[in-house]
Amino acid sequence: MGPLYPQGIINSEFNILIAVLIGAVFGFILEASGFTNTRKLAGVFYGYDATVIKVFFTAAMTAAIGLLIMHYLGWIDVKLTFYPKTFWIPTLIGGAIMGLGFIVGGFCPGTSLCAAATGKIDAVVFIGGVMLGIFGFIFTYDWLFAGLRKSGKMGDVDIAQWLGISDGLFIFIMIIITLVSFVVFQKWQDSQTKNMEQRDLNELGLHKPE
Amino acid sequence: MKTNLKEKIIFALLLIGGIAAIFMPNYKKHPKVLRSEFLLQELNKKERYISADELAKSLIEKDPSIILIDVRSKEDYGHFTLDGAINVPMEDLLKDDYLGYLDQDVYKTVLFSNGTSLADEAWMIMKSHAYEGNYVLKGGLNNWFKTIIDPQKPSEIAEMPEREAYEFRRGASMFFTGVSAGGVGSSGAAPKKAKAAPRPMVKRKKKAVSGGCG
């Protein structure tokens, strides 16, 4: 059965249409959840706004469960779909660079696009920066990044099997961690927002804890 | 933590889903063998082919992303091959030694044999292991000599594109052999001359080190 396009069940025109539609829903959810608000995004790192953790982990875990169930029912072959190959060294270093970029810039590439679309000037500038960074990477690739980007190659690695447990058990453990983190981050948010003025919180779409 | 009904439902779904997940079977361990229907479909696509003209153009331009892989036997490789080609005989195809060339998404690996079919088989085997970035030289070495090294002059009434192609091939032939195309008499003589002639090496590795992005 699935995925449909890689197996030629739907044609490329339909696939493009799907891409636009999925993108539209993606953009809508990000905007409606408040991901165009750079203070909300940064808030997760300082505890005053747990939105990012809530949205992000609910999404990842919902998808992880759904895919495993669909795999069990034979509806989708996950190995024919998008599956990031693991190159642990560049991903960890790149991740750290992105983490720094998140704190300094206040966006990630997806959220900045939504924010720019809704008129945030800082997001437009941020996107300009991303493009500059990509051009810089391309220009310096051969003598700076080529070796590093290809180092630490591990292939298609499933984290559960890498840890030596079943996929389902791993997802279960992650869900427990997720639910606990929801409680922790909510508590943190409550403690941080308790002393803030409601006027400041309005911009974040939050309310003081009772 | 204050939660409303929507949130409670989502938490419950996550928890139930998580518990159900424990009893679900694993994703397959070595999943890199693709399904036959998918393979068949890929095989019917012609995107894997690169024509002799395209390859010649890339080699003349010293495209750093091209790697040539000769999939014929060691003897054939020793007898004659394209400059800069790496020999990966069919039986060694899946050895780890060559994984860096064959399973990657950075280079454009061009497989070739005498004709198309052996290289095609090699491509198929690699595709079934989901190796990426591999292409097949259409027509193989035979066609390479016919079109690039010893191009046939088109008839007087030929269309413009054909004449242009011929002009390009004559230039390419000179580039690869150091001899004007008209001077190469029989195609049988071409390989020997070609081998001795100064031709561009695909200095992929050296390029990567010395760099220079300009």
Add this chain to the structure above:
Amino acid sequence: MSNKRKKRTKWLKQFKFNKRSNKYINSYVGGFLLGLLIIVALYFSGEGLGSSGGYRDVAVAVLDKVSPDYAQGNSYIGPRLASGESPLKTWLVFELIGVIMGAILSGAIFNRLHLRIGKAPHITNKKRLLFAVIGGILWGVGTQLGRGCTSGLVLSGMAVNSLSGYIGLIGIFGFGFIFAFIFKSIWIKTNK
């Protein structure tokens, strides 16, 4: 009479208050829908939601337009131009076009389409824009080195249980918390 008037001003006040506050959908509902969307994307197109890949495709297209020889000879992006198809004709680029439309739609519905600079109140506009461009450059390099961003690498990677996604998660959020501590003054007013 006065009682009625009081009621009216109270109602008005509330209206004003609502207009000033940002209404966002419930975070868990948003996340749940996003999770379903990831499944839909994988089921139909076999693609993970992403964005940095689309940015790269745009960069490749620009370079190919400005200097085709350089672009095709570059060992990082050259292979992407090998097929002869436009580098913009990728799933991610079309998805990003959709993202822009969806964000504008949501912004219109929730009355958030305004030109403005988002920042912490104590930071000047100039500083905020400078930080935004620096942050952007870091993301540009980081995504290419790390093979994806928060949506493509981490979110979609976690959905398919890939090790890569979790390494990205540790990279971005793990290091994010460390850097957040160092650069606290960008977002939090410190009493100095």
